[in-house]
Amino acid sequence: xxxxxxxxxxxxxxxxxxxxxxxxxxxxxxxxxxxxxxxxxxxxxxxxxxxxxxxxxxxxxxxxxxxxxxx
Numbered sequence: 001x002x003x004x005x006x007x008x009x010x011x012x013x014x015x016x017x018x019x020x021x022x023x024x025x026x027x028x029x030x031x032x033x034x035x036x037x038x039x040x041x042x043x044x045x046x047x048x049x050x051x052x053x054x055x056x057x058x059x060x061x062x063x064x065x066x067x068x069x070x071x
Contacts, residue, residue, distance in 0.1 A: 009023075
C-alpha cells in the first residue's frame with residue numbers, strides 16, 4: 001500500500017512543479033537527505049576546472065612577462 005502512496009505522492013509533486021526537496025520541506029519531513037541530483041558534485045568539478053584554467057593562465061602570463069623582460 002505504501003508503494004501506491006509513493007507513486008501518488010510522486011505524481012502530486014510532479015503536477016505541482018515542486019521537486020522532492022521542496023515537497024519534503026513543505027511537509028516538514030526532513031528525515032531523508034536530498035542531494036539535488038548531484039549538483040554539488042557538478043559545482044565542485046566546475047570550480048576545479050575553473051581553478052586549473054586560472055592557474056594555467058597565471059603561469060603563462062608570468063612566463064610571458066619574464067620572457068619579454070629578460071629576452
